[in-house]
Amino acid sequence: GDSVTQMEGPVTLSEEAFLTINCTYTATGYPSLFWYVQYPGEGLQLLLKATKADDKGSNKGFEATYRKETTSFHLEKGSVQVSDSAVYFCALSPSYSGGGADGLTFGKGTHLIIQP
Amino acid sequence: DAGVTQSPTHLIKTRGQQVTLRCSPKSGHDTVSWYQQALGQGPQFIFQYYEEEERQRGNFPDRFSGHQFPNYSSELNVNALLLGDSALYLCASSLEGQETQYFGPGTRLLVL
Numbered sequence: 001g002d003s004v005t006q007m008e009g010p011v012t013l014s015e016e017a018f019l020t021i022n023c024t025y026t027a028t029g030y031p032s033l034f035w036y037v038q039y040p041g042e043g044l045q046l047l048l049k050a051t052k053a054d055d056k057g058s059n060k061g062f063e064a065t066y067r068k069e070t071t072s073f074h075l076e077k078g079s080v081q082v083s084d085s086a087v088y089f090c091a092l093s094p095s096y097s098g099g100g101a102d103g104l105t106f107g108k109g110t111h112l113i114i115q116p
Numbered sequence: 117d118a119g120v121t122q123s124p125t126h127l128i129k130t131r132g133q134q135v136t137l138r139c140s141p142k143s144g145h146d147t148v149s150w151y152q153q154a155l156g157q158g159p160q161f162i163f164q165y166y167e168e169e170e171r172q173r174g175n176f177p178d179r180f181s182g183h184q185f186p187n188y189s190s191e192l193n194v195n196a197l198l199l200g201d202s203a204l205y206l207c208a209s210s211l212e213g214q215e216t217q218y219f220g221p222g223t224r225l226l227v228l
Binding site for chain 2: 104
């Protein structure tokens with residue numbers, strides 16, 4: 001079945017450092033890929049998405065590129081802030097059939113801690 | 117524009133009891149999905165409702181059931197609660213024909 005693997009956390013960085021959180025996936029066909037962020041005590045917020053190979057999703061300074069050849073969707077940010085501290089989840093949706101959103105498959109999450 | 121809302125925010129139950137969680141989708145959305153997030157884990161897909169019917173289901177036992185109402189709101193029911201059912205239950209809504217799902221804040225269930 002489909003699966004998503006993320007780098008284990010916690011990841012601790014200093015403010016203004018460069019961030020990479022690795023995500024790889026296993027799926028048939030052409031899934032859509034997502035990054036969600038979960039702040040303490042809150043639900044998940046969509047951060048960015050990409051629906052086909054070589055697409056780049058971006059939002060709030062974060063970026064991720066859909067790499068089909070390496071089945072990866074790594075999250076990057078050039079300069080992190082303390083407010084970026086949260087848990088980040090990589091997720092996939094099976095090949096889009098046009099019928100609507102499918103159940104998402106999530107990775108285990110990466111806890112990011114940014115120190116001042 | 118109201119987002120996805122869930123009630124209650126917290127709940128404590130005893131093993132063997134039954135529980136009902138509620139979800140109101142984002143305005144204009146017609147599809148509701150439910151997820152279980154155990155502590156320190158990613159969410160696991162339970163099932164999805166569209167047009168008042170269960171359209172997809174993840175790998176969860178029949179103790180987990182649901183319902184969708186004509187106004188698109190939804191309920192998640194769990195019977196014969198086990199200690200392992202303790203988790204954050206997340207509801208997500210989407211619009212038919214679109215992939216992106218929007219999540220509510222969740223209901224934290226503790227089974228003693």
